Amino acid sequence: MLQAEIKSLLKEDISILIKVPNSAKHYLCDCGEASLLTVKEVQSVSAVFISHTHIDHFSNFDGIFRHQIGSGEKIVICGPKNIHQQIEARLKSYTWNLIDENAIVYEIREIVSREEINVYKIHPPHWNLELIKTQNFLFENEYVNVDFAILDHKTDSIAYLFKEKDSVTFNENASEFKKGKWISELKTAFENNDSDKEIQIEETVYRASAFFHLLTRNTGYKLGVIMDHAVCEDNYEKIKTVFKGADLVYIETFYKDEDQEFAKINYHSFASASGKVMNECEVKEAIPIHFSRRYVESDQLEIETAFYKAFQGN
Known part of the structure; x- marks a missing residue:
């Protein structure tokens, strides 16, 4: 069964590690600050899934990369439109005169639409992007395949569903x-x-x-990660299509119900709205995550209470 661990503390930027049974390779969802993420865990990551590139979801990419360089491995990065250009810009901002071209390879998969995934390759020392192909699926190996929904957060925000093979x-x-x-x-x-x-x-x-x-x-275990998204019917229809009946979903619940006006302005969700859509998806278990840094532990408890009340249909 797939296992997920939140690697960031309450006031830190979000990052979730997904571990695959009987495999030494793991997956990372978003690159937030993540002080609980160890170097060994970073080095075990074979694929990174970026929801969007707002700073709180992408700021620690360099830290992740720092512990992967020199592995000689191919690492897959999945993300929204233009993710390839943003990765390229980050990598080219450093000096690489001492790095061999075989030190690492990134395969970047840019999600243009549900049916169009552009696949790029990039490696040191020059980090020049090469478009390899365009395909109609995101990610699949012997352990999982990964489905997704493109949500509105005033920019594309990708929600991912990891489906363990039957x-x-x-x-x-x-x-x-x-x-x-x-x-x-x-x-x-x-x-x-x-x-x-x-x-x-x-x-x-x-x-x-x-x-x-x-x-x-x-039947394989289904584990979802839904990051930042606006409270709107279009987003909810996409969520229901992909995440219906999932075993476990982590879902962004940025604001308390009393702060839902901020949620509307900032294209985020709030406690009862996230709980309600999880109820409508009939998922077996749902966990609220990614709270505003304005909140303290007592606020988190209030968010969780409202979330689970809506999730349980009360």
């Missing part, structure tokens, strides 16, 4: 045969819906479908 388990207690490579072959046939696949077990060949009843498909 898994198939074998009920060995219900089988009379010895374990062997046939089980993995059976799982592959099941995942490919290949009923006629021939499976050899102890010198006898069977149709794969004869043993499908021994398998169970486990």
Whole structure:
């Protein structure tokens, strides 16, 4: 199951680390101050997901990069329109005369629209952008695929949904045969819906479908991160489309209900509004995050109380 940890304290800029079970590679959502984020964790990050490039979500990019340079790894960065130019500008602001061209590679994926993702490559020492291709999906590997919604925050703000790949388990207690490579072959046939696949077990060949009843498909865990967004119906329709039925969602809840006029002016959300849309999405668990720095711990408690009251439909 995917696990998320908030790495920033109450008055710090937001950053969330997402850990993948059985993998040494993690994902980072936004690059806020994040004093709880360790160097070791930064070095384990294989992909960074930027919601938008307001300073409180992007200010620590240089600090993250500082601990990745020299790894020789390819790091993926996903973000809104023009993210490639902003990354390039940050990297070119330093002197790189002592850095080898193989020290690191960034693959930047610019979200132009739901169907258009521009993929760029950039590496030292000159950090010149190269457009590689345009694709219609954002991110997928053997562990997860990542869906997204483009929300309005008076600029594009990307909300991300991390969907763990479905898994198939074998009920060995219900089988009379010895374990062997046939089980993995059976799982592959099941995942490919290949009923006629021939499976050899102890010198006898069977149709794969004869043993499908021994398998169970486990739906992958869905974890969402929704950062800054205006309280408006268009945003909420997009959120409902992508995050409906998610297992866990962290959602921006910048203001208290009594300060919702500030939320309107600044294109942010407030406590009960965020709770209500999570209720309408029928997510299993929702957690309010990213509070205004004007607030202290007692204000955070007030926000959480109003949020959960709305989330529970009270």
